[in-house]
Amino acid sequence: MATHVETPAPSASRPDEGAPAPAPAGVAPFDVAEMTAALDGRWAQVRRDVRAQLPLEAELIASADDLTRAEYRERVKDVLLELAATGQTGLGFPTSHGGGGDVGASIAAFETLAMGDLSLMVKAGVQFGLFGGAVLQLGTKAHHDAYLRDIVEGRLLGCFAMTETGHGSNVQALGTTATYDPATDEIVVHTPEASATKDYIGNAAAHGTMAAVFAQLVVDGEEHGVHAVLVPIRVDGEPAPGVTLTDDGPKLGLNGVDNGRIAFDQVRVPRGNLLDRFAEITDEGRYTSTIANPNRRFFTMLGTLVQGRVSVGGAGVSAAKAALTIAVRYGDHRRQFDTGDGEEQVLLDYGMHQRRLLPRVARTYALSAAQEVLVERLHEVSTARNGGSGTEVDDHAQRELESRAAGTKALATWLATDVIQECREACGGAGYLAENRFAALKADTDVFTTFEGDNHVLLQLVAKGLLTDYASSFEDLDQFGLVRMVTGLAVETVVEKTGAHALLERVRDLLPGGDDWSSEARIADPEYHLAMYRFREEHLVSGVARRLKRGIDRGEKAGAVFSRVQAHVIAAARAHVERLVLEAFVAKVRAQPAGPVRDALAALCDLHALAGIESDRAWFLEHGRLTVARSKAITREVETLCARLRPVAVDLVDAFAVPREVLRAEALLG
Template sequence: MGADFQMNTNLSPGIQAMLPLLYAAWADRHLNLKEIHALRKKANTLAFLTEADKKELMEWTDPVRPPARELFQQWQTMGRNAAEMLPPDRKASLAELSAILGHNAEGNAADRAAFWDQQINPLTELELGLGGINETTYRGLFPRFDQREKLVEAVRDATVNPAEFQAVLDGEHADTIARVKEILLRPAFERKTLRIKEEYRDQVLEWCKILGQEGIGAMAFPEEYGGEDDMGSYAAAFETLAYHDLSMTIKFGVQFGLWGGAVANLGTKRHHDKYLRETGTLELPGCFAMTETGHGSNVRGLETTAVYDHETRELIVHSPSVAAGKEYIGNAMHSKVAAVFCQLIVGGESKGVHAVVVPIRDEEHNTLPGVRVVDNGYKLGLNGVDNGRLWFTRVRVPVENLLDKFGGINAAGDYESEIENPSRRFFTMLGTLVGGRVCVPRAGMSAAKSALAIAVRYGLRRRQFAADPLKAETIIMDYPNQQRRLIPLVAKAYAVQFGLDYLLERYVNRSEKDMREIEAMAAGLKSYATWFATAAIQECREATGGKGYLAENRFADLKADTDIFTTFEGDNNVLMQLVAKSLLTEFSKSFKEDGNFAMLKFISRRVSTIVTEQNPYAIRQTDRAHLTSRAFYQQAFDFRARRLTSTLAQRLRAYVKDGKSSHEASLLCQTHMIAAAEAYVESLCLEHSLKRVDALESGQTKSVLKKTIQLYALHTIESHAGWYLESDYIAGVKSKAIRKAVDVLCAELRYEVGALVNGFGIPDELLGAPIAL
């Protein structure tokens, strides 16, 4: 340990051990006779000092030859660095610093401990001989002396116990979350640095097998197949896994959520009987083969075919081109079977995209004839996930392998489905798989929460700069800019989580008529949450400086592993356009159903907004009571969502009237569509955040969360200030007042932010970063 602090290689370990004592003795710029006598007398008895050390020490205790200022500050720096390394069970004393700086860092742990203990007693006597040091000097060496106990500084000034926030976030799934954390804290889940992908993949597979054996993977499956028939608990487990390792989380999701979900949601009882139980325990590893190299998010355009051969009652699965290869398939290298999405051809006619179970390996794990598997190799992140590419060359499987819940082939060889409309059948099938978009953003948020917890904890203990070099430096979270960088992100994390919780509740309790709305909601929240995660992790990395750049502090992996979240389960930009189209459909539907009444209602609302929200007084109102009132920020969110949707509809209609096709019109309005979708999601998050806070009993927890959501609201309005100014919803003076109000809220929440991030409930062992512990 001491070797880390040997800044001047000309100093022996013995002299370095004496530096904290020398610093304290010289701190008032003058050594008195008592200090000189104590230092010199005791130094002669110290076994670890050589004769040369003692001679040098005599020179440095000469009152007529004080150390140069630069040397004195170097002693202080070395002492402060040593103070950073003090173990939690050690007292913050000069003797402890001396032992750290002087002991042999190269011996084994037992030798170091013995050496440390041997030095402590004589060094402590020497410290006492100095007669104590004043508070300023003490703080100069121990700027964090009142922060030694774990998390004390982080929550020292908070008014709410972090457990109260955790109870709000965990909600009805608290038991499941606790159960998964207990499993992850076992020795078998010790986090290792495995840079060779094969080793990392094997470790992730072993972890997933344990989770399968513990029943975590099968939670959403019916009870008769070893599950709990509880999609809510499965989603809660999934997000909790993301606190540990994201490769494990994604492989878990592929095995149990995608492959298992395809069988459970698209198959019928015979498929459930054959596959589900072994899928839930991971005795049968499977993969989900939908995306193709040439078509990406365009599922309807998939090229892979499954041609029905009535003579043999088989389906012939075939990849007609290189571009038809299934791309980025998770679990591809470990799987024995695949749910392959392809164009079903019956009697020479396409019946649309369906899923077929195709065996890809035998019991010895050899690739089966007609199946080609290629490893995707190393990626930017998630290298513990075995992604691969799949091609099929006229692979025959029994017709019973068709997952035929929504459409199948009867004994006569004819296609039949209860859903006659092909388009409705396609969207109904995809709607059953929306669970992936419900779960993925929850994992992304877990990564963002981890980053925020690390950055905020570090910000509450790290000090930097002071007017007087001998006084304690400023905690960096006390700097307004640091508050501005991190605290709004914490507020947004809470708001997005509340929005995701509402989505999960709707999905778990869904009915068929709700599915279009839920699909749009899932697409929007998945995009919004994963964009937020990548941005928040980057900001947290920068906010922790060089320490955040170290791999041990986890930002490297968090950044790399979540980067793909913005493009899997659907590219975010594509998904947001789907959200906008859904908004337009609902907008148009309301006019068709209500006719003239809808038009009158629309005009009336616009007039009302102009009178009450856009009048000359309202757009210039700047008092805090108004800006932090629910009436203001909720109306501002609603206005943006309504206006962007209505103007989008008007623009599209104008382009179509001008002779453009609907596709051309959509391309011309693409950025407008994404903005409208974003406004919809932000309104959703705000609405359900307010409902969650309203549901709490009155008290400090409710009060702090109310202020947290106020910050989310005002910071979001501030981020769209240009649009609000262009729309004459706020004037310049009000825009400035909003910015100041955000500053004030950040300052007020500075004393709660430690408790807010600890309220995420991430155990230290899972958080892992040394700078956060």
């Protein structure tokens, strides 16, 4: 059922037929504070607390362009320690070790911190999310007792040393070795070749004193795959014996973060420095693990570190909110060209300017809703994993979380890149001035699309999860296993049928109006939007499944088959995540009490959904889900929604509650 009053179907007279279209009724004004509360969700108080601290970063943001790189790094470190003293950066750690015991709150704080200086946000992520997270999630009580409180309070600054010069996404093939020496009861960490040098490691160039080093563990001559070992890298400010530290130098952005390289020359650490939650070296020098399968053990260990990926996606959404706040407010008062009444028109009153910004506002709200769902899931899984019972989370819940985190991170960080660029252009020459924040936003967020996982690789992970959810490899998949989807729709009714034909027949029933695609009566119905997104997902995934199955049946290697259909794989994964995003937004709207806030959110949700269909209209036309007439009707509805949202555009971005001080763009804000 629709969650709001439907937009009336357009009259028979179209603007392109010479009859002027009546002005659409605008979305009713709403209370900005109520909208902010709706956006802030469960951890609203945490977000308010962090926003209250953000103005303290205004000086850091303003001075960044004038400081040397070394000075900027030192200032970022100093502010980080100030934040640590407030407790806001340690919310996800156990209360027994100085934290807040609330993983969801820690993500909310991190996302909100991203509205300010992004070097500070990334350095906080390295220290508390990555390094601290590795110790918390991969270590055991001895490690927690020894290190967590110092990490939480900023006395022990550390690194997350996973990526190597020669290996980024392919973590299983890392070259660094960690070899157990039974004669001394030590682990010997070594960089065997230049390509195994740890690279792009935050905190390595200047401030880190210890690193969680991911390396191939060797015990009694046998390799056991990648494990994490704690290795001191500095002693009294100087490189530790056997450790070589170099600076990565200037970067495109985030120059307040001291990224560097680490190489090890037979560096010895105690056996107890192995983070041994999932595997240990016994007193007798034997390797043991509670997870027998090496691949499953590897992915279980990495799965516990999903918090970093969730955090980066949230940071992308926050950066987009900052950019939109500047651009929409600028468009609301900047005038350009006389419209005939003696006064130049405000930019945001132009239809094209609305088209450029308002669908992106809607998409940012949509990704914000999807991120909220993801953080809730992460909080639930983390609470279960780290609960007093000590029980582990079931595999399905963990895989679902990892897939959702990977896909949401990809879409959210691409959102940031797209939104910031469009907002910069929408502010013209003023947007090009460093004082107006876009230069820093563009430079500092550009890496979001590739760190914590390259977005295309992450979408392949999502697709593989869809295709192999019920089997261990492509060779094991039958037609039923391949086509079965994570959409909540039963497939038992088509198990006796083959290919996409039966699937499409089944999904067609979901689409309002049957095959009458020219009807506009339900164009603003969320059920129609959801059905279109679900249809696209099921069609694309079933198509990929058939291509993969066909190649395997011909005796081709799975890797070669997968590579050949890679573009289809990415498209299917993206369609899956787009469906999850839309479902999250629709659910967010339906959860609101009746009133102006819900009505505004409903209009934004419609705009997001229809703009998405419009942008992929070629696919829907090719696959019989749109007629030309209905495609045109969707475009008209997108334009109508932009016009309806125009009166509340400034309120919509003000509801993001980005403190004015950190936006810098005083002349643009009006």
